[in-house]
Amino acid sequence: MLSSRPRFKIPHVFVLLTMVIAICAAFTWIIPSGSYQRQVKNVQGHERTLLVPGTYQHIDKHYSVRGVFLGDEVDGKATPVGLHGFLSAIPRGLEAAADIIFFIFIIGGTFGILQRTGVITAALGRLLRKLSDRGPALTVVLMTVMAVGGSTLGMGEEFIPLIPIFLIVSKRLGYDRVFGMALVIVSAQVGFAASTTNPFTVNVAQGIAELPLNSGMPLRIAFFCCCLTLAIVYVLRYGARIQGNPALSLMKDDPFDLEDGASGDVAYQRYHTAIILVCGAIFGFILFAVQHYGWWMSDMAGGFFLMGIVAIFLARLPLADASQAFVKGMEEMVVAALVVGFARGISVVLADGQVMDTIVHGAASVLSQVPRYIAILGMLTFESCLNLLIPSGSGQAAVTMPLMAPLSDILGITRQTAVLAFTSGDGFSNSVIPTSGILMAMLALARIPYGTWLRFMLPLFAMLMTLAGIFLIIAVAIGYN
Numbered sequence: 001m002l003s004s005r006p007r008f009k010i011p012h013v014f015v016l017l018t019m020v021i022a023i024c025a026a027f028t029w030i031i032p033s034g035s036y037q038r039q040v041k042n043v044q045g046h047e048r049t050l051l052v053p054g055t056y057q058h059i060d061k062h063y064s065v066r067g068v069f070l071g072d073e074v075d076g077k078a079t080p081v082g083l084h085g086f087l088s089a090i091p092r093g094l095e096a097a098a099d100i101i102f103f104i105f106i107i108g109g110t111f112g113i114l115q116r117t118g119v120i121t122a123a124l125g126r127l128l129r130k131l132s133d134r135g136p137a138l139t140v141v142l143m144t145v146m147a148v149g150g151s152t153l154g155m156g157e158e159f160i161p162l163i164p165i166f167l168i169v170s171k172r173l174g175y176d177r178v179f180g181m182a183l184v185i186v187s188a189q190v191g192f193a194a195s196t197t198n199p200f201t202v203n204v205a206q207g208i209a210e211l212p213l214n215s216g217m218p219l220r221i222a223f224f225c226c227c228l229t230l231a232i233v234y235v236l237r238y239g240a241r242i243q244g245n246p247a248l249s250l251m252k253d254d255p256f257d258l259e260d261g262a263s264g265d266v267a268y269q270r271y272h273t274a275i276i277l278v279c280g281a282i283f284g285f286i287l288f289a290v291q292h293y294g295w296w297m298s299d300m301a302g303g304f305f306l307m308g309i310v311a312i313f314l315a316r317l318p319l320a321d322a323s324q325a326f327v328k329g330m331e332e333m334v335v336a337a338l339v340v341g342f343a344r345g346i347s348v349v350l351a352d353g354q355v356m357d358t359i360v361h362g363a364a365s366v367l368s369q370v371p372r373y374i375a376i377l378g379m380l381t382f383e384s385c386l387n388l389l390i391p392s393g394s395g396q397a398a399v400t401m402p403l404m405a406p407l408s409d410i411l412g413i414t415r416q417t418a419v420l421a422f423t424s425g426d427g428f429s430n431s432v433i434p435t436s437g438i439l440m441a442m443l444a445l446a447r448i449p450y451g452t453w454l455r456f457m458l459p460l461f462a463m464l465m466t467l468a469g470i471f472l473i474i475a476v477a478i479g480y481n
Contacts, residue, residue, distance in 0.1 A: 013335075013440045013450065017342040020435060021089050024346055024389070025081040028353025033059040033078030035357045041208075050208060051402040056361045059354055078354040085352050093345030094338070097437075099297040104157055104337040104441070105330045106301040110308040111161035112329020113322055117315035119275045120165055122268040128172045135173040136236055142169070143187035143235065147228045150191025153287050154200040154393070156430075156438045158300075159188050160336050161329075163445040164258075171256055175239050176249045178456050181446045182235045185431060185439060186457070190231045190464065192393075193427020194224035199291060201393040201423045208397060209405040209415040216416040219480055223420070223471050227464060234460045250452050274314045279307045336441030343391055343437040350389060356399065359386070364403045372411045376421055376472045379404060380465070383425025391435045393426050417475040424468040432461050 011019070037055035062077040070084045081089070094101065114120055127138075149155040162184055170180030195202035197214050206213060242249040286303040289295040295303075312322045350356045363382045367375045383400065390396045401422060408418040430436045434450060443453055474480075 013339055013434070013444060014342060016434050016450070017339070017345070017440075018090070021342075021345045021349055022086060024349045025086045025089070025353070028349065028355050029061075029063075029080040031353075031355040032358050033061055033354040034361060035059060035354055036361070050398050051357070051360075053403055053406050056357060079352070081349050081353045085349065089345040089348045089352075090342055092348045093343070094341030096348065097341045097344040100157060100340050100437070101337045103297040103301045104160060104333050104340065107158065107161055107304045108333030108336075109326040109329040110304045110311075112325040112327075112332070113308040113311050113317070114275070114279070115329070116321060116325035117272070117275060117311050117317060118267075118269070119272045119311070119315075121168070122272050123276060124165065124168055124172075126268050128169065135175075135239070138169070138173070139183065139236060139239065140232055142166075142183055143232050144228065146184060146187035147191035147194075147224070147231075150188040151194055151196045151198060151224050152191075153290060154192060154195075154198040156188060156192060159184050160333070160438065160441050160445065163442050164332075167258060167446060171258060173239075174243050176242055176246075176251050177254060177256060177446050177448050178250050178452065179235065179239050179242070181442060181448055181453070182238070182456070185442050186231050186235060186460070187228070189427060189431040189439075190227050191224070192430065193424050193464070193468075194220070194227040195423045195427065196220050196224055197291075198393075198423070201397060201426060202419060204394045204397045205401050205419040205422050206416075208401040209419055211415055211419065216420075216480060219471070219475065220420070223468075226467060226471075230463060230467060231460065234463070238456070250456055251448070271314050271316075275311050278310050278314065282307050282310070332445070333441075335444040339440045339444065340437030343435045343440070346389055346435055347392075347395070356389065359389070360399055360403060364407055368407055368410060372413050372476055373473060375407075375411050376413055376417060376476050377469055379418060379421040380425045380468060380472060383422050384429040384465070387426050387429045388433045388435050391430065391433065391437065393423075396426050397422060413476055414479055414481050417472060417480045420475055420480070421472055424465075424472070428461060428464045428468065432457055 034056055036051040036053075036057075038049050039052055040049050059078045060076075062072060062074040062079055064072045066072040067079055068082045071079060071082050073079045111120075146155075146159065149159075163181065166183045167177060167180040170176065170183065173179075192198060192201070196217065197203065202220070203213060206215065246252060282303055286295065286300055289299065289303075293299075308322075308326065311317070312319070317325075347356075363378075363386075367378045367382070370378065383396070386396060386400065390399060401419070404418045404422065405415050408415050430439060432439075432454060434440060439453075440450070443450055
């Protein structure tokens with residue numbers, strides 16, 4: 001009797017990211033090093049360090065036995081990343097991502113307080129009792145709201161604590177964990193990719209490309225509507241399939257148990273309405289301040305902390321209980337927050353080995369030699385692949401747009417089209433790449449294996465990328481501005 005081979009199992013997120021960092025460190029010994037000159041410019045109210053086109057220079061590498069273990073820096077030469085650089089990349093990545101990490105902890109603690117007051121469970125229970133027989137309608141509403149948040153305000157990390165809440169929704173409606181996860185991440189990332197006024201991607205890219213802020217809106221809105229429609233139909237079809245036959249669920253063997261009676265009923269009280277209204281107003285002001293006052297992670301974290309304080313006061317929650325709830329909420333975010341720091345270690349390694357500029361220079365050189373319709377699809381593909389190494393929208397814009405904007409002029413492609421290629425390539429890939437801190441954090445919270453998620457998401461990702469390619473070809477044809 002032949003024994004069946006064990007199925008390949010994708011390792012834990014920390015193991016996976018550590019392996020990626022190790023591979024990138026090895027590449028710094030192989031990929032030629034080089035660098036562009038950089039300059040600091042004010043882009044949409046923030047100082048950003050941008051590449052200077054035409055200034056790329058090759059840098060010789062310094063190889064030594066000492067460098068393999070401890071690093072061996074020599075002036076004027078690049079040093080490949082050795083054992084010491086690899087081991088220190090994760091702690092330095094955590095340090096570099098400190099603002100995002102602590103932001104995640106703060107909103108986790110705040111949601112812990114809100115959960116302790118019972119407002120989340122009570123409000124959800126009330127909503128689901130009214131719409132228990134209208135699951136598809138509720139799905140459309142929830143996904144539209146999330147997508148609009150991603151498209152207009154670049155919301156991503158803010159949605160991480162919503163995963164446990166949307167798991168409750170999915171369980172109540174008779175779906176599985178994958179469906180609950182999709183309600184959040186698919187809609188948010190589709191909105192983030194099909195950006196309309198996203199301050200972290202489209203606004204930054206337009207500023208670098210010297211385009212008017214929020215220009216080219218009609219085509220962006222049409223693109224957003226088409227992408228969202230495609231995503232909603234895909235998610236609804238999956239939900240209908242598993243409701244008709246639970247054995248077709250990608251997690252059919254999962255009991256879908258929620259801890260601490262999360263799916264239980266809580267009586268809705270008057271103070272719950274007050275908490276919803278006041279916290280909603282605070283959240284609205286946070287979003288307003290991001291757009292108009294240039295608020296960043298620490299400012300937004302302060303706003304969420306105020307929500308927690310207000311909830312404590314309105315619910316008359318004892319301070320001891322509130323403190324315990326805050327700590328518990330942060331504890332539940334530990335893996336989610338640390339994943340962001342681990343992922344940042346990839347950028348640290350590539351910067352140490354001075355190979356990132358070489359990758360960007362090589363791609364720009366290739367794209368400059370092909371016809372414009374092929375070039376724009378190449379830009380889309382390149383931005384998607386580069387996102388594996390730079391999973392930051394504004395960071396990727398600072399690295400690529402200073403080159404892609406003038407390159408588009410040479411190719412006869414409008415700069416607006418180059419911006420659309422950047423936002424699409426950067427955004428859609430966030431839903432599948434293992435270096436996306438938001439994705440891996442949400443998967444950890446939802447307890448969904450990365451391989452299982454890929455089985456669900458890859459077909460939709462392929463369809464969204466195809467749709468983006470079609471819109472980019474149209475943009476080239478009409479001279480999109």
